[in-house]
Every structure is written in C-alpha cells, then in structure tokens.
Amino acid sequence: MSVATRPTSRTRADQLGVLAGAAPRATSLGLYIHVPFCLKRCYYCSFNTAPFRDEAKDRYVRALGGEIDLVAGAGWAAGIGVETIFFGGGTPSLLESGELADILERVRRRFTVRDDAEVTVECNPESVNRAKLGAYRAAGVTRVSLGVQSLDDTILPLLGRLHAASGARAAFDAARAAGVPQVSVDLMYGLPALDADGWQRTVSAVLDWRPDHLSAYGLTLDDGSLWGSAGVSGLPPEDTVVEQYWALARSAAAAGYEHYEISNYALPGCRSRHNQIYWQRREYLGLGPGACGFLGRIRYSNARSTDRYCDLLERELLPVAGHEVLSDRQEAGERLILGLRTLDGVAAPWLTERAALDPSLTARLDAWQEAGLLSIARGRARLTERGFLLSDALFVELL
Secondary structure: OOHHHOOOHHHHHHHOHHHHOOOOOOOEEEEEEEEOEEOOOOOOOOOOOEEOOHHHHHHHHHHHHHHHHHHHOOOOHHHOEEEEEEEEEOOHHHOOHHHHHHHHHHHHHHOEEEEEEEEEEEEOHHHOOHHHHHHHHHHOOOEEEEEEEOOOOOOHHHHOOOOOHHHHHHHHHHHHHOOOOEEEEEEEEOOOOOOHHHHHHHHHHHHHHOOOEEEEEEOOOOOOOHHHHHOOOOOOOHHHHHHHHHHHHHHHHHOOOEEEEOOEEEOOOOOOHHHHHHHOOOOEEEEOOOOEEEEOOEEEEEOOOHHHHHHHHHOOOOOEEEEEEOOHHHHHHHHHHHHHOEOOOEEHHHHHHHHHOOHHHHHHHHHHHHOOOEEEEOOEEEEOHHHHHOHHHHHHHHO
16 A cells, blocks of 8 residues: 555544444453464364465464554553453464464554463464474463364364374373463364264363363354255264263263363363353454454454455455444343353343243243253352253243
C-alpha cells in the first residue's frame, strides 16, 4: 500500500466497526488465536483448516501481526487485561518457535497480559520435539495440548493421523523434559474399529502417563468433514460408545482426575483456564481466519478463507465477516447450557427463571431429578455423571 493511500487514524478507527462498538463488560478476557495450517486434514475434522505451505504461513504470520495491532487500537483495549492465550487450529505447532515467540511478544506489547497468564498451544505429536517445546516454553508457553486421539496403530491411519503411538508418547515425554508446566492429552472414542477393550487399553496407558489434563470427545460426523459428507464404515454400536464413555469416567476418577466438564478431566488445580472462560460465558477475543470472539453482547466471526483474511489485513482492514447481537433470551439460554456442561453447574434460580417462561419445563426438571440426571443442592444445579452422558438431549429441552 502506498503512502498516498494509507488510511488515516480516523479511517482506521472506523474500520474497527463491530469491535469498536463491542466494549467488553469485564476488565479481563481470553485471547484465542487460530492457526489454520495442517500437513494433512484428518477425516473427522470439520474445523477451519488450510493446506500447509511455507509462503502461506509467512503471509499469515504477517497478517496476524496486523490484526493484533488493529484490534489493540480499539478504544477499550488499553483498559483490558489478557488472562489466557490459546493457539488453536489447524496445527499451531507448525509455527516455528521464533514465529510463536514473535506473536506472543507482539501481543504483550499491544495488550496488558497478566504475569500469570495461561498460554496454551495445541500440538500434533509429529510436529514437536524437545528443542521446539523448550523454545515454546522460553517464549512463555505454560500449557501444551497434545492431539493424541488414539494409541492404536491400526486406528490412527484410519483417522488420517500422521503419528504412531510411540510418537505420541515421545511428544508427551518431550513436553515434560522441556519443563512445560501443564500437559494435556486429547483422545477420541466411538471411532471406527474401536472396541471396548481397545479403548480401555488406550485410557489405561494415557492415565499411566499422568497428564495434568485429559480431553475426550465422542466422534461426531459434522458437516464440513470428509466423513460427514462421505460417511464412514465400521462405527461401533451406540451401546459400545456408551460403554467407552463410562470406562473413561470410572478409570479417570479412580486415578484422581476430576470430571469437571462433559469432555474434560483434570488433576486438582489443572483445569483449563481458557476453556473455562467459554463455559462461564466470559468474554474473549478471536484472532486468525475463522476465529470467533465474544464481547459485550456481540458474538463475531472472522473471514474463514486464509487468503481472504490476509487480503483484508494487507489493506489494513479487520477481517470480521459477521456478527450477532444477542438477545436477553439467548444470553440466558447460553448461560444455562454452558454452565450445565460443568461440574460447578449453575445457580439454581437460573433454572427457576427459565422454567417460569415455560411451565412444562418444571415437570421435565422434576423428571430429570427423579431419573438421577440432575442434582439441585446448596443453591446449585448440576448434571450428574449420567446427566453429562445424556446432556445433548437435555439441552434441547432447555431451549
């Protein structure tokens, strides 16, 4: 862009558009940074990804720096603290250590980042080693989330994964050796060709590693994934999937892990601070292609195409592609559903207020308690372990 056409500060402020008018209600928030690149797209994945090319990554890193600068120019930004930073993807660990360090330094320069901020990077096992993770740690990373998914070398290729079970263990050991304070492991159940015994072997092996945190997701055939559009054979029957859910829940509890959210388990003091921002319906900024943010009453999303994202930022335009102003009813519904995903639950009066809008809900809530799905005690309403399992159906009734 030539000097003659460079936007003035007034024009640049106008370009903030949605973000300029979305002043946060709180004094601190989380920051999500989406890194879209993958060496290979997994067959179950519906996330916003892009093929990895060095020149595309370099262009993205430059554009991300511009987005950080533009967002930091919002009038409210100077008074806001950042308490968590989360690099998600895609495969954020395709970033070289110097690139990640530069991004974090730019964030710290433009925002007030708390000294005790949690900084998480999602990593694929094949893309990290002891040296890289040590450099990540030196840049300020406090938490690594390893996308292991399975420890069965016959299943991993079926998913499109590029690592083997031995590589997953090596990556975990490398994170420990690098001194990363917290290491989380991601697993999936309900996978093709996965029987109950195979799942139990994976669960037992991972729990023996003693990760600080464990996330486990049941396979869903989402729109936008290869399996979602083309289908997949060999899926286990529903009763086997339920058995796998219970096997993890019981094994994790016996090993001292707290089942603090439907899909997440943690050792004491090791809950994901960033993800709790989502479940507590607190505010967060989203940077990167397809990233979503939530400020005030506004939920917004960036352009999904990495090329489009970069094009806009090269013109010094924010890449916000859409936004929604939430109604009181939407806010109340989100507050309930997100809160009930967690062990902490929600304030019991919130359910009472929701039932007042729909008298038939009172009977359903009573039925949930009688069935052992919902517990209300000491002013809090919580789903039980069995309620977690059936939560999708229960949340439909709440809406």
